Amino acid sequence: AALLARFQERVDADQRIEPNDAMPEAYRRTLIRQISQHAHSEIIGMQPEGNWLTRAPSLRRKAALLAKVQDECGHGLYLYAAAETLGIAREELVDQLLTGKAKYSSIFNYPTLSWADIGAIGWLVDGAAIMNQIPLCRCSYGPYARAMIRVCKEESFHQRQGFEIMLTLARGTSAQKAMAQDALDRWWWPCLMMFGPPDAASQHSDTSTRWKIKRFSNDELRRKFVDATVPQAHFLGLTLPDPDLRFDADSGHWEFGAIDWDELRRVIAGDGPCNADRIAARRCAHEDGAWVREAALAFAAKRQAKQAA
Amino acid sequence: AALLARFQERVDADQRIEPNDAMPEAYRRTLIRQISQHAHSEIIGMQPEGNWLTRAPSLRRKAALLAKVQDECGHGLYLYAAAETLGIAREELVDQLLTGKAKYSSIFNYPTLSWADIGAIGWLVDGAAIMNQIPLCRCSYGPYARAMIRVCKEESFHQRQGFEIMLTLARGTSAQKAMAQDALDRWWWPCLMMFGPPDAASQHSDTSTRWKIKRFSNDELRRKFVDATVPQAHFLGLTLPDPDLRFDADSGHWEFGAIDWDELRRVIAGDGPCNADRIAARRCAHEDGAWVREAALAFAAKRQAKQAA
């Protein structure tokens, strides 16, 4: 209890917690869960965008998309490394992902059905991710905060790229404009769900807030996202798929319609459009690569034995 | 020797030899080699055309091509059955194909690079095959002759279909016409090689002719093919890729330029553009299907055991 109090004092004083510092077990567990879930999201997130790598409509877009997918893999790597500072091995975390024990962001369980989805993911999904992540750059745990600074910088680049794809489509042929609108129609609501359940129903927030892992509530972040995004959609000349959306002059915020929380629950429970495909693809890559990883280990062992001899 | 003389008498009298009839071992061996080589050609021949099944440019053509590929498989099956009447199992023949011990027609070692190749294969390759095969309908060995009657009927249907594809292209857009000409340029010489080496260099012909397995020489059949095909090319408005081609009014035949026999030897030796791919694809299908064939055998054995019990 004294330890806990001392820890809370440090957090309250905005001191960064570092890997070798004493920390409550629950803090460690919470961070491992959150950081690894974030890492898994980056890794699974390569799939919906990777789906269009071989079909990107111009070489410039193809290269930018490949660079983006590569960045996501890089984010996954930093984040696994940050989690490892808390005393868990990457292999164990990956195993949790493959066996379905660990979660990843539900947004990646929606399919990319047209090129415009690549724009929508950059603009909306990365936009929402940034909203979630910017406060994490000031998170109490040092390695996580530092990883997030780097991640956020790259994400905002991706977000601008995505918006620019949407802008090109929205100013393009009628078929392109329809493609952009269709993508917005399909991605809007799932993106609002990315901020998690409404505050009233959220389970992890209290301690996370006290420990300065989480600095804003789900509903606060969601509102910020909507306020930032609605004018962008208007600028694109696209219609948000929410008949209840209206600007509230009193509060200065955009008020939006009811979110289908059942859908979020279903997707989290594993019944989204692509959950099975995403995990199957990840397992398949893992299994197909087993002989390569074994070869690398065997080779390293041989070399070590030689050096020892 | 007496047996051999009696056998030759029967052949000379145009009597059909049937599976249970006495026959010289060399006759049996020659037939097994020729029939199985022909069967292998049908099976390998599914590949170059199968390559365009998923990309056929209209539903009518897609269905016709699938039916054609299916017919080829059917021909393979009749022919293996005909070979089996000579006392060899299909498994053994297939094994000879997969290990590279047995040959198949070299023409299938050329790739199909455009849709026009599907037309060219029907028109030229099937056209050449028919020239080779019509005489085999009167071959001395009954099961082979009967299989060839059925095969030839279907092949001439395919040949007309192929010609019609070429005609549609030749009368189509300039891109389509160029596609047709390009296909003719690539397939013409390999098709002339389908009749085998020049008579002067041919090894198997003498006894085959005496036994009425072969009724025309390679050069005779090649000439027949050229005489039949050149006017068709002219009708299509395409140019044959042979600057030496000219009509000889005295003989009434088309005289053609020198064939690159080195190329034929190279392709037969395994060094054609697709030899490695063709055999690899066949092996892959065979290996991928092993568990299915095993399951079917295991199931049949179980059922038999049940019925016996």
Next chain:
Amino acid sequence: MAPGPIRVAETPLVSYLLRRADDALVLGHRLSEWAGRAPTMEEDMALANMGLDLLGQARMLYAHAGEVEGRGRDEDAFAYWRDERGYRNLLLVEQPNGDFAVTIVRQFLYAAYAEPYWRAMMASGDATLAAVGAKAEKEMAYHVRHCAEWVVRLGDGTAESRARAAAALTELWPFTGELFEVDGTDRTLIAAGIAVDPQTLREPWQRTVIQVLAEATLEAPPAGFMRRGGRSGRHSEHLGHLLAEMQHLQRSNPGAAW
């Protein structure tokens, strides 16, 4: 024909025809991917056969959709010039071939539905649909028989074939709910005596499936989440790749005849 992808103004009947045509085309296309790759030559023949049946059904249905739509579109306009989001097929039929067990189980689950479906459609108030029904009913009966034999052989074959068959069943089961879905389009046409109510097909489908699985010593997966979206063009990521390959040549040469 104008170059560029088309959007079809879908009346209930046009939409209904496209759904059935797309089912048949996409599944037929998948079967054509097997050509020359089947585990036995006999099975190469059988898969091509089933593919040809389906392509034939698709062509009749597209042609009829073109007549009903009345804008002069032919079968190829619908097949080659609609984008993924305009395709109306079931998610089940667009799933990749996987191993032979996946292909056979997919075909079995579809055929066990399509056989009673087309039989019932022989009484459709739409003469063309009734005629397609008369032809397709026999074809699909063959598909059911052929695939059922394989399901039994695989299920009751070796340990490996049994595991593969069970895995295929688990993988594809969530796509079977969509077979029986009813929406506004269906209701309109059911009321008009043109369409059959798919709910009436659930019982014969289940009977066939349960009987064959029992013989195969396999168990039906537990009832659970069912995927949907194909009928409104919300496909899995697999369809787009199939269409890119299928449509490339047509789209590269707008207006050309083949």
Next chain:
Amino acid sequence: MAPGPIRVAETPLVSYLLRRADDALVLGHRLSEWAGRAPTMEEDMALANMGLDLLGQARMLYAHAGEVEGRGRDEDAFAYWRDERGYRNLLLVEQPNGDFAVTIVRQFLYAAYAEPYWRAMMASGDATLAAVGAKAEKEMAYHVRHCAEWVVRLGDGTAESRARAAAALTELWPFTGELFEVDGTDRTLIAAGIAVDPQTLREPWQRTVIQVLAEATLEAPPAGFMRRGGRSGRHSEHLGHLLAEMQHLQRSNPGAAW
């Protein structure tokens, strides 16, 4: 841009640029097919890295080809609107990814050539080619190092990895002759001081390959038949499928900007 595939009137320099650009694009595309599927995350990064290098090279070379051709064609016109027969890449780079060993060996065999090639090209009389050379030489040196490490690990790893590496080498070796091919186009540009004579690259290529294979305890396949045809557009059957997928969207929307 006019809709429909283009045919390029190839002067020696345009042809030469397209050959190099196509090598880079096709190989880069193949690497991009790996995204998210690599054996380790680190290798996912590395494969994407190499793919990006190649895409970057391709774009500079296509842009230059457009300038030299002088018909206002941009990089996408060449990449998306030429048909298979107009593609000028080596057969090696279009071969399917296969397993990781095939991908690594393919990359190694190409990079071991491309590194000295681009280094020599830094002295090209064509300023753009020289500039591409300066950039590409460093990039390809990394590809050689990275792939050589894997060739050694796989060759000297487990029995399985060794067998796979050896099989990949046997499969791809017949495509290496084409690296050193010289035709009229080359001769014209070699004489003009624009191109390097590929024959001069055989020795450094062999040195690299033999040294790495020795370290990997693998043997170079015996000299034998070498496949060719890529430079004149006579490809293997694999390229057409790659292009169908790659070009579908562009070709479906002629004239659209992306």
